[in-house]
Amino acid sequence: MAYSxxxxxxxxxxxxxxxxxxxxxxxxTGMVGAPECGDVMKLQVKVNPATGIIEDAKFKTFGCGSAIxxxxxxxxxxxxxxxDEALAIKNTDIVNELSLPPVKIxxxxxxxxxxxxxxxxxxxKSENVESQTKAHA
Amino acid sequence: xxxPIYMDNHATTPVDPRVFQAMTPxxxxxxxxxxxxxxxxxxxxxxxxxxxxxxxxDLIGANSKEIVFTSGATESNNLALKGVAExxxxxxxxxxxxxxxxxxxxxxxxxxxxSGIKVTYLPVETNGLVxxxxxxxxxxxxxxxxxxxxxxxEIGVLQPVAEISKIAKERGALFHTDATQAVGKVPVxxxxxxxxxxxxxxxxxxxxxxxxxxxVRRRNPRVQLTAQMDGGGHERGMRSGTLNVPGIVxxxxxxxxxxxxxxxxxxxxxxxxxxxxxRLLASLDETYINGTMEHRLPNNLNIxxxxxxxxxxxxxxxxxxxxxxxACTSATxxxxxxxxxxxxxxxxxxxxxxxxLGRFNTEEEVDxxxxxxxxxxxxxxxxxxxxxxxxxxxxLTKVQWTAH
Numbered sequence: 456m457a458y459s460x461x462x463x464x465x466x467x468x469x470x471x472x473x474x475x476x477x478x479x480x481x482x483x484t485g486m487v488g489a490p491e492c493g494d495v496m497k498l499q500v501k502v503n504p505a506t507g508i509i510e511d512a513k514f515k516t517f518g519c520g521s522a523i524x525x526x527x528x529x530x531x532x533x534x535x536x537x538x539d540e541a542l543a544i545k546n547t548d549i550v551n552e553l554s555l556p557p558v559k560i561x562x563x564x565x566x567x568x569x570x571x572x573x574x575x576x577x578x579x580k581s582e583n584v585e586s587q588t589k590a591h592a
Numbered sequence: 593x594x595x596p597i598y599m600d601n602h603a604t605t606p607v608d609p610r611v612f613q614a615m616t617p618x619x620x621x622x623x624x625x626x627x628x629x630x631x632x633x634x635x636x637x638x639x640x641x642x643x644x645x646x647x648x649x650d651l652i653g654a655n656s657k658e659i660v661f662t663s664g665a666t667e668s669n670n671l672a673l674k675g676v677a678e679x680x681x682x683x684x685x686x687x688x689x690x691x692x693x694x695x696x697x698x699x700x701x702x703x704x705x706x707s708g709i710k711v712t713y714l715p716v717e718t719n720g721l722v723x724x725x726x727x728x729x730x731x732x733x734x735x736x737x738x739x740x741x742x743x744x745x746e747i748g749v750l751q752p753v754a755e756i757s758k759i760a761k762e763r764g765a766l767f768h769t770d771a772t773q774a775v776g777k778v779p780v781x782x783x784x785x786x787x788x789x790x791x792x793x794x795x796x797x798x799x800x801x802x803x804x805x806x807x808v809r810r811r812n813p814r815v816q817l818t819a820q821m822d823g824g825g826h827e828r829g830m831r832s833g834t835l836n837v838p839g840i841v842x843x844x845x846x847x848x849x850x851x852x853x854x855x856x857x858x859x860x861x862x863x864x865x866x867x868x869x870x871r872l873l874a875s876l877d878e879t880y881i882n883g884t885m886e887h888r889l890p891n892n893l894n895i896x897x898x899x900x901x902x903x904x905x906x907x908x909x910x911x912x913x914x915x916x917x918x919a920c921t922s923a924t925x926x927x928x929x930x931x932x933x934x935x936x937x938x939x940x941x942x943x944x945x946x947x948x949l950g951r952f953n954t955e956e957e958v959d960x961x962x963x964x965x966x967x968x969x970x971x972x973x974x975x976x977x978x979x980x981x982x983x984x985x986x987x988l989t990k991v992q993w994t995a996h
Contacts, residue, residue, distance in 0.1 A: 458907065466904070466907060466908075469975060472974065472975055474980065486977065486994075487994050488993065488994065489993035489994065490938070490939035490942070490978060490988060490993070491927075491937070491938030491939050491942070491993075492938075493901055493902075493903075493927065493938075493942040494901065495977055495978055495993070496977070497977035497980075515975055515976060515977040515980060516975060516976070516977065517899060517900070517901050517975075517976045517977055517978045517979075518901050518904065519901055519903040519904050519907070520903065520904050520907040522901075522904075523904060523975060568994075572994075
């Protein structure tokens with residue numbers, strides 16, 4: 456199978472590889488997929504609680520080149536977006552940007568799921584922090 | 593050293609230049625039909641076919657008359673299984689094979705099941721081999737055929753064919769072996785191994801594509817087959833169709849070369865393969881060999897690099913031609929059923945690479961491949977959330993994964 460130049464570029468030079476501390480209240484972590492399905496994505500966002508803007512994003516992916524490229528691209532797009540803007544990213548945007556063939560669309564779906572899971576996690580954490588703060592007050 | 597490097601010799605092999613040279617006159621100058629009995633063009637072609645037949649027979653300890661030429665191992669497997677099932681229908685309707693067989697066997701068995709044949713698919717042990725007690729237990733009075741491959745095309749393990757054929761014979765069943773990967777690579781002897789039928793392919797042993805053979809025993813017992821194709825009754829009525837004379841010349845020459853050079857080639861393949869294996873295992877943790885090393889083709893290495901997905905690994909070593917048991921590379925989107933049958937677990941099946949060394953690989957190539965694979969696996973593990981979790985001491989089997 457031939458890969459698009461953009462997939463190759465992300466595969467050869469993946470952006471924003473790494474991990475944040477999961478326990479950091481400003482960090483949201485999304486882990487989707489399963490090893491027996493051949494792909495697992497971990498995507499993390501670090502949100503500025505004052506502005507609601509995603510200041511940094513990191514990923515690690517076990518999966519094919521298209522899965523690596525989809526998650527690498529997702530971290531690029533997430534940086535600088537608000538949480539709500541991030542939720543608007545659709546898997547079809549990733550498909551178009553990377554020219555993914557039909558058999559690789561599931562990689563983009565997984566990336567969208569990872570974004571949603573990471574933001575969900577962040578939101579849950581910040582709600583907890585808020586309720587705890589209120590309880591202390 | 594030239595790139596790309598070809599190390600996928602279980603898929604196919606290049607034609608040996610000596611084989612190619614032997615074939616060339618039979619395309620243009622001596623192009624006759626081996627069935628033409630009344631002129632010299634036919635006689636020359638027939639002589640060439642009979643020479644090829646003897647060369648094939650000599651390699652496996654058979655008699656020339658026991659060799660039936662076909663279009664390749666898939667046809668040979670079809671002819672053996674369907675031909676026996678039909679011919680011996682009055683005797684019984686049960687065939688025993690193994691879960692790790694090639695699709696040419698498994699799909700043929702599935703077809704036979706639709707026409708009322710009972711098929712037992714023996715499981716294999718974690719080393720890839722059939723358990724002889726399980727075979728014994730599966731045999732019934734209705735068993736007409738046991739078909740177990742000689743060497744596996746993915747993991748290269750060599751089945752205990754001599755013991756298997758004994759068990760088949762004790763119960764009056766015939767023994768067929770898909771010897772596609774074995775013939776020309778390791779000694780195959782139809783007498784010593786007790787083989788009644790054996791499938792052979794030319795293009796896995798430095799011969800041309802599109803030609804193969806089926807060994808059909810003529811004595812003790814005399815095996816009979818119902819032909820699966822109607823026509824001029826060529827090949828003693830077992831396989832009609834004008835013979836592929838240049839192909840047969842090529843197959844014969846490939847067999848002659850294999851016979852003459854096998855002892856040396858086995859040593860050289862094992863040396864190169866072991867060097868590759870040792871270097872990979874020395875530099876990379878969490879790396880597992882699939883199938884036993886003890887009973888194995890000398891040119892095969894099938895290895896799983898845990899926490900690295902196979903297709904991404906192939907992408908990183910794209911100037912090396914190998915194959916992966918991973919989902920994404922195959923049309924079926926399923927990880928290798930052979931590795932699953934070993935109980936490897938889907939995650940390790942997704943992480944596997946098959947290296948198939950061949951006659952034309954050099955030590956320099958092996959060194960290059962080892963270094964490149966180590967480099968890419970390390971890079972991908974830096975990217976792998978699973979490797980990170982493993983390093984943190986998390987048991988991945990206990991994690992609740994989100995299915996998708």
